[in-house]
Amino acid sequence: TKIIILPGDGIGPEVTREAVACLDLLSDHFDLGFRFEEHPFGGAAIDACGDPLPESTLKACRNADAIFLGAVGGPKWDRAEKRPEAGLLGLRSALGLFANLRPARVIEGLEDLSPLKAKVAAGADVLVVRELTGGLYFGARTDEGEVATDLCTYSREEVERIAHVAFREAGRRGGKVTSVDKANVLATSKLWRRVVEDVAAQYPDVALDHMYVDAAAMALVAAPGRFDVILTENLFGDILSDQLSVIGGSIGLLGSASRGEDGPMMFEPIHGSAPDIAGLDIANPAGAIASAAMLLELGLGLPEQAAMLNNALEQVLVDGVRTADLGGDARCSGFGAQVRERLE
Amino acid sequence: TKIIILPGDGIGPEVTREAVACLDLLSDHFDLGFRFEEHPFGGAAIDACGDPLPESTLKACRNADAIFLGAVGGPKWDRAEKRPEAGLLGLRSALGLFANLRPARVIEGLEDLSPLKAKVAAGADVLVVRELTGGLYFGARTDEGEVATDLCTYSREEVERIAHVAFREAGRRGGKVTSVDKANVLATSKLWRRVVEDVAAQYPDVALDHMYVDAAAMALVAAPGRFDVILTENLFGDILSDQLSVIGGSIGLLGSASRGEDGPMMFEPIHGSAPDIAGLDIANPAGAIASAAMLLELGLGLPEQAAMLNNALEQVLVDGVRTADLGGDARCSGFGAQVRERLE
Numbered sequence: 241t242k243i244i245i246l247p248g249d250g251i252g253p254e255v256t257r258e259a260v261a262c263l264d265l266l267s268d269h270f271d272l273g274f275r276f277e278e279h280p281f282g283g284a285a286i287d288a289c290g291d292p293l294p295e296s297t298l299k300a301c302r303n304a305d306a307i308f309l310g311a312v313g314g315p316k317w318d319r320a321e322k323r324p325e326a327g328l329l330g331l332r333s334a335l336g337l338f339a340n341l342r343p344a345r346v347i348e349g350l351e352d353l354s355p356l357k358a359k360v361a362a363g364a365d366v367l368v369v370r371e372l373t374g375g376l377y378f379g380a381r382t383d384e385g386e387v388a389t390d391l392c393t394y395s396r397e398e399v400e401r402i403a404h405v406a407f408r409e410a411g412r413r414g415g416k417v418t419s420v421d422k423a424n425v426l427a428t429s430k431l432w433r434r435v436v437e438d439v440a441a442q443y444p445d446v447a448l449d450h451m452y453v454d455a456a457a458m459a460l461v462a463a464p465g466r467f468d469v470i471l472t473e474n475l476f477g478d479i480l481s482d483q484l485s486v487i488g489g490s491i492g493l494l495g496s497a498s499r500g501e502d503g504p505m506m507f508e509p510i511h512g513s514a515p516d517i518a519g520l521d522i523a524n525p526a527g528a529i530a531s532a533a534m535l536l537e538l539g540l541g542l543p544e545q546a547a548m549l550n551n552a553l554e555q556v557l558v559d560g561v562r563t564a565d566l567g568g569d570a571r572c573s574g575f576g577a578q579v580r581e582r583l584e
Numbered sequence: 585t586k587i588i589i590l591p592g593d594g595i596g597p598e599v600t601r602e603a604v605a606c607l608d609l610l611s612d613h614f615d616l617g618f619r620f621e622e623h624p625f626g627g628a629a630i631d632a633c634g635d636p637l638p639e640s641t642l643k644a645c646r647n648a649d650a651i652f653l654g655a656v657g658g659p660k661w662d663r664a665e666k667r668p669e670a671g672l673l674g675l676r677s678a679l680g681l682f683a684n685l686r687p688a689r690v691i692e693g694l695e696d697l698s699p700l701k702a703k704v705a706a707g708a709d710v711l712v713v714r715e716l717t718g719g720l721y722f723g724a725r726t727d728e729g730e731v732a733t734d735l736c737t738y739s740r741e742e743v744e745r746i747a748h749v750a751f752r753e754a755g756r757r758g759g760k761v762t763s764v765d766k767a768n769v770l771a772t773s774k775l776w777r778r779v780v781e782d783v784a785a786q787y788p789d790v791a792l793d794h795m796y797v798d799a800a801a802m803a804l805v806a807a808p809g810r811f812d813v814i815l816t817e818n819l820f821g822d823i824l825s826d827q828l829s830v831i832g833g834s835i836g837l838l839g840s841a842s843r844g845e846d847g848p849m850m851f852e853p854i855h856g857s858a859p860d861i862a863g864l865d866i867a868n869p870a871g872a873i874a875s876a877a878m879l880l881e882l883g884l885g886l887p888e889q890a891a892m893l894n895n896a897l898e899q900v901l902v903d904g905v906r907t908a909d910l911g912g913d914a915r916c917s918g919f920g921a922q923v924r925e926r927l928e
């Protein structure tokens with residue numbers, strides 16, 4: 241089983257190290273035969289070979305069983321001709337990873353970590369299903385110095401396939417999809433809403449409602465418990481999933497999975513590269529470890545090992561081990577070691 | 585002094601009634617000579633004359649000293665050829681109202697209303713300066729059934745003029761502008777960032793930082809106290825200002841002002857038309873009354889009367905009068921009457 245590792249930039253390498261060590265431990269113990277292969281990606285790849293997504297990295301990803309990504313980006317490359325983010329968008333697009341799954345919840349017993357009042361946060365458990373290869377992210381752009389444009393495009397087919405993912409996920413969870421758009425203004429949102437309605441007809445057991453993105457942003461703070469699955473387009477998904485991520489206490493806790501029609505899936509923490517704390521061994525590896533658990537379950541079909549890793553991770557948090565983002569002084573490496581201790 | 589009143593749809597008319605009654609009381613008492621002129625707008629205007637922004641309404645607005653708007657929209661017109669929202673966008677555009685000011689804060693003593701923990705919410709006081717006549721809202725659209733597109737456009741000039749508004753406001757407040765964009769992906773955001781940097785050079789006393797919109801959505805929940813003025817483009821401003829609005833307890837509490845280079849300004853609560861509770865006399869008129877206070881201060885240059893109205897409004901809230909959105913059973917009309925009682 242070949243797992244491609246893209247540590248990337250900033251805190252990417254250090255959180256990746258902890259996650260991979262967890263996977264390695266499980267592989268050893270259960271004789272799963274994981275082989276890890278590290279490749280340059282993002283800003284690190286720009287520095288190494290002038291390209292955020294080198295051909296060799298892309299080729300390795302295509303032939304992988306699963307891909308693990310740390311984080312990309314940083315001010316160092318702000319003025320670069322090709323930015324690290326272009327590598328990430330290029331990889332998502334090249335592998336056809338159109339569906340991005342971003343779960344967030346408030347862990348029982350950890351309500352104190354949330355910026356929300358306990359009664360608002362309690363029980364919140366939301367999955368954002370974000371379209372990942374369309375919309376404003378991939379439309380034509382122009383920048384003539386004095387005027388710039390970005391084009392947002394969606395086709396029926398693009399909306400259909402992501403809607404199916406959301407309805408299927410909802411069927412396995414709370415049975416409810418909230419589709420988020422701005423159909424009172426945007427043409428792409430009107431198409432989005434029409435197509436989502438059509439797809440919904442094929443899932444009579446899943447309830448569907450629609451919300452405008454501004455109202456959704458509000459409801460995610462005021463009443464996150466009302467949501468089960470949020471289905472939305474690329475940019476809205478970027479914003480709402482980040483916003484949602486803090487309800488559990490820190491964006492540092494959350495993992496994500498990206499999938500295409502077939503081919504390898506990609507897993508990454510949803511936090512960024514946090515260049516200001518890179519290399520200090522104070523980043524929170526929980527999001528990376530949660531991503532590793534998703535890799536086990538969704539990427540490799542190993543739900544049992546995934547549950548073990550998730551339990552060990554949750555235990556460490558419940559036991560009060562806290563990295564700096566949660567006001568503690570646990571180290572990134574120390575946190576990872578604690579997870580592995582509980583795994584053993 | 586001619587004030588054009590556009591009650592609009594849903595709860596628009598009932599909250600407008602309370603706000604206008606407050607203005608009327610002040611006009612009587614201080615002999616300000618306000619004349620109110622009501623005009624059809626939004627869905628109500630579609631029903632009355634087939635057009636959400638009738639020519640006569642637009643003409644009246646052009647000749648006004650200030651414009652007050654209730655709310656527009658509702659499912660009733662979801663399938664209409666021209667939607668109520670088109671009237672709002674048309675009016676903003678026709679009057680050149682490019683700057684939308686949306687203040688939100690946690691009122692001292694009312695921290696219990698916020699979904700955020702008291703220590704997170706305490707002292708938060710943010711002004712969103714939203715560009716209102718550009719971006720995805722006003723670019724070309726196509727919808728050919730199977731594929732739809734929306735174009736996002738910004739010019740240097742459009743960014744410059746809204747940036748000046750933000751820096752001037754920051755100079756009168758906390759002295760800090762946070763410009764929000766998605767410059768790691770969008771061409772319009774790269775232009776936005778360049779131009780904002782250029783304008784910032786003219787305001788050496790105001791600090792500037794930049795945030796990506798996803799990070800900003802997160803920080804507005806986790807640490808709203810870190811912001812003073814948020815400067816952002818049309819769609820991001822729509823999302824972030826709605827999200828921000830709940831930190832004080834309810835979107836129903838907040839007013840907004842929209843201005844152009846010259847000409848009359850427009851004032852409206854930032855909540856929507858809430859068709860589900862329209863006509864029940866349970867809507868919160870506080871946002872409309874706060875908008876009326878902004879009308880007095882910014883639209884008519886009457887800061888003293890504005891302060892009186894704001895104080896009366898705050899007093900009613902501090903005294904514990906709560907409409908349904910805040911868990912109480914005060915009526916819309918009753919809340920308005922209480923504000924006027926304290927004004928007398």
Ligand SMILES: CC(C)[C@H](C(=O)O)[C@@H](O)C(=O)O
Pocket residue numbers: 312313325328478768769798
């Ligand atoms: C780094 C950036 C391009 C990316 C995105 O906007 O998709 C990130 O914010 C994310 O959410 O994965």
Ligand SMILES: CC(C)[C@H](C(=O)O)[C@@H](O)C(=O)O
Pocket residue numbers: 424425454656657669672822
């Ligand atoms: C009604 C709608 C078109 C409008 C907008 O998106 O601008 C509203 O949400 C607002 O924020 O004023």
